[in-house]
Amino acid sequence: MTTTSDPITDMTTSSTRAALVLEDGSTFAGRAYGATGSTFGELVFSTGMTGYQETLTDPSYHRQIVVMTAPHVGNTGVNDDDPESGRIWVSGYVVRDPARRVSSWRARRSLDEELAAQGVVGVSGLDTRALTRRLREEGVMRAGIFSGEALFEEGPGGRVRERPVSDLVAQVRSAPQMAGANLAPEVSTRESYVVEPSGEFAGRAPVATVVAVDLGIKAMTPVRLAERGVRVVVVPQSSTIEDVLEVFAQAPEGAPRGVFFSNGPGDPDAAEHEVGLLREVLDRGIPFFGICFGNQILGRALGYGTFKLGYGHRGINQPVLDRTTGKVEVTAHNHGFAVDAPVSDGSGGAVASTAPHAGGRYGRVVVSHVGLNDQVVEGLTCLDLPAFSVQYHPEAAAGPHDAAYLFDRFVGLLTDPGAWPPRLASPGGPVPDGGAVPVAAADETAAVETEEKH
Structure with a gap:
């Protein structure tokens, strides 16, 4: 030996x-x-x-x-x-x-x-x-x-x-490969459960109701939303759009509603049910936030491809640039797959591409977060839909708290949808009030070819 x-x-x-x-x-x-x-x-x-x-x-x-x-x-x-x-x-x-x-x-x-x-x-x-x-x-x-x-x-x-x-x-x-593995059904909850608002919001009316689809959710994630006054209903991976709407029907009339997709294991290319569910959510204009596996599912729902990284990102010390603030965050990661979307316009600036799915019906998308070690997509923001995602774990369990603001961003999307989308920071500083989102337009033909290739 x-x-x-x-x-x-x-x-x-x-x-x-x-x-x-x-x-x-x-x-x-x-x-x-x-x-x-x-x-x-x-x-x-x-x-x-x-x-x-x-x-x-x-x-x-x-x-x-x-x-x-x-x-x-x-x-x-x-x-x-x-x-x-x-x-x-x-x-x-x-x-x-x-x-x-x-x-x-x-x-x-x-x-x-x-x-x-x-x-x-x-x-x-x-x-x-x-x-x-x-x-x-x-x-x-x-x-x-x-x-x-x-x-x-x-x-x-x-x-x-x-x-x-x-x-x-x-x-x-003889052991199975990770590529092609559909593992979210194996780790998801079998029954729905509720995490009520906590901390200063305990006992008060929720600021919003969020359906969190459990693809392998970590316990701290719904807690972070509950700390911000959100009532979180965690549902199984197998849930349908009818299940989501049924939860919303029990929320107070006119109260903000949203959908969250969690982290989880496996190959996003095998997650057909989850992609279909998310497209139902996007078609209805329901605000959406996804992390980790949820980021990859958003990428696929929009029509982009995904690919397997050589050795992935795992740990609590991964540097990421948030293009909406221009700040570098140290973040917690655990992913072996990534979204294949246009990252840069060639000079380092962000590029807005038309989501390839269904002839571009989901509008423009920008890579909002970029991994600084290898320029991998670490976040997506839809400019014409109330939806965004990140590839890492902002709940910080374990890890630094640099990305905690993302939960605030989601709550802001739920309670003030008119302020969406967030502006991107320009290389020279924040964009002035009234300024356009500073992104270059991508080649739409190339975007469509991305979907066909994958």
Whole structure:
């Protein structure tokens, strides 16, 4: 077995052997962490220095094995306040140096204990720096973690022997690809539930009613809306436009109404139901806000394509330019796909393209947020419809609070639709009052070709 390891292996708390096997045939030796056995998924890395509990319980990580680039993980243990859902969703967990003791008054148990209790197979003590570099150079790929008895088999004469690497690699390669995977139905709530206005708005009439379609929603997201006086009705991924309108029918007469699409796992190209539902929302002029997977669904509903990134954006330290303010935000990300829409006019300025779907019936769209590391689309704003989205996680669980204003922007869209769309900041400063949105017009023919290509 070809292995990549370092002396840190000897410092782990487990003596049970484990191996991480990649579909390209490379293997990394370590020690079992959490549950023992075998597990498979798309191998990705997260650059967050903290917030591992929120990462583990984020449904967007369904069917993924997560590598933590931070070398020391688990020192704050696990508490009962920070989970973003009712369970751990990652398929497997890879760390370099697990904490040998918990050092937080909030902790109720260790991370190792929590992983084991929930049956999450992990590996520790391997060189995560070398592993991350491989993923950056070669792109994310399928992988498997094998530990304990999963590393052995019964040979001739009933004698136990180590499994050949070729067998492990073959098992990894038989695991399903992330491309084409329709995973939102697997993580969505089965029943609707309500998050009432909280904080200073508790007990008061809601400022608006929002239907939040759960594609893998994190618990903090509806809380952020509720803190702003919004009554949030979280509904299953399978909901129809009739279900949405039924919720609205129960809201006070004339009260603002909106629709929200959450983050979630899988390939947006496989999300046909969600795209169809969103087009019903857009056709009715209902205000819309989407994050992460919801951003990709908006892109598809408008007629743009999506594509798989080489290694994605995952972590709480990703820089993004908000073109409506001209400010750079440090944001929390977890996505492996991106929207294929015109980003720039060639000189760095924003470009307004006509949404390709149905001959441009949704009007003009601008890429409102751009990732500064690779110029990937990080947000869309419709100029002729009350709709916008971002690719990252503004609820900041975990992560910085730079993007919290996006929830205020959505509430403003609901309560003052006449002020939409927001103006883009010009390179020389904010646009003067009464000035036009400073974007160049895109080639509409090219926009239509984008839809046909995808």
